[in-house]
Amino acid sequence: MTETLEQELQTALLAVRQAALICRTVQSAITDEVLEKKDKSPVTIADFSSQAVICRALHNAFPEDPIIGEEDAAELKGPENREFLEKIVAELTADGIQDPTPENVCTWIDYGGAKTYSDRFWTLDPIDGTKGFLRKEQYAVSLALIVEGKIVLGVLGCPNLPFPGENPTAGTLYYAIAGQGAYALPLVREQEPKRIRVTTTSDFSESRFCESVESGHSSHSHSQQLAERLGISKEPRRLDSQAKYAVVAQGEADIYMRLPTRPGYREKIWDHAAGVLLVEEAGGEVTDIHGNPLQFDQGYELKNNQGVIVTNGHLHSLLIQSLDELEF
Ligand SMILES: Nc1ncnc2c1ncn2[C@@H]1O[C@H](COP(=O)(O)O)[C@@H](OP(=O)(O)O)[C@H]1O
Ligand SMILES: [Mg+2]
Ligand SMILES: [Mg+2]
Ligand SMILES: [Mg+2]
DSSP: OOSOOHHHHHHHHHHHHHHHHHHHHHHHHOSSOEEEOTTSOEEEHHHHHHHHHHHHHHHHHOTTOOEEESOOSTGGGSGGGHHHHHHHHHHHHHTTOSOOOHHHHHHHHHTTBOOSOOSEEEEEEEEEOHHHHHTTSOOEEEEEEEETTEEEEEEEEETTSOOTTSOTTSOEEEEEETTSOEEEEESSSOOOOEEOOOOOOOOGGGOOEEEOSOTTTSOHHHHHHHHHHHTOOSOOEEOOTTHHHHHHHTTSOSEEEEOOSSTTOOOBGGGTHHHHHHHHHTTOEEEOTTSOOOOSSSSSBOTTOOSEEEEOSTTHHHHHHHHHHHOO
């Protein structure tokens, strides 16, 4: 990578930090402000607010860049959801965002409406782990830049993941640039970035894995069978969102398993792109359950991949081999 991506990094860090702080404010106040999407999954005022501010910032700085975002404003435009839209407007007004009229907010959210692959694009998950967000547990704001099918920049805001060595409410902002390492910053305080690295564990009996809280997103029974086969005896750490990638990248777990719950499901690029680069730049390895690299040049889904396996690298090939043998 000859390009420095300095402007991209600064824009992304600023936007993700702002969105993460908005999410934190909303999370501390949420009661029942939830919409149900067509696929029955939840979406909140914070998801939409986060997508609005990040897409607005990206569009201002890089007007030519398409953004493949998780959310869209279609449902917000219906009269039945006018009140919900007004709440997003009120939240953005309180956060000091300029001119957040209902129309502008929908326009900003829909800047994230690209669906297809292009040579250079951003992918955004305004809140990854919405279910964790609603449980007041882990969630992440995830943004990545993909150029010619390769993830070149990833930023992950984790408001409920403590900055290493600091009080548990501090929150952490992670970033990685291809070829330049992975770093952590406190979410709220200015500080020199701290380089993060995966563990050096090469023995499964000493390893710990993490996985989704939601057994509908990743099979807990299959991970348990695999753990038994490999001699992993430590209890899994269950947490929502791409915070799992951050936990592996900073050496607090050795493995993250995402094992399909049904054969037809395809992972979404915004659920992984930033996390993948973070772990790779921290020295780890990421593939699908068959050991194939994740392909970020197939549109908004990882069409040619099934599940995701993340390790510190040392444990990778043996884990994939055991998965193969289990033939789930
Ligand atoms: N059947 C399924 N298998 C795998 N992932 C799924 C899934 N159904 C939904 N998801 C994704 O799981 C993500 C959350 O992951 P996790 O369980 O690790 O926190 C969701 O992101 P959102 O919360 O952004 O919608 C959603 O995209
Ligand atoms: Mg969602
Ligand atoms: Mg997600
Ligand atoms: Mg989301």
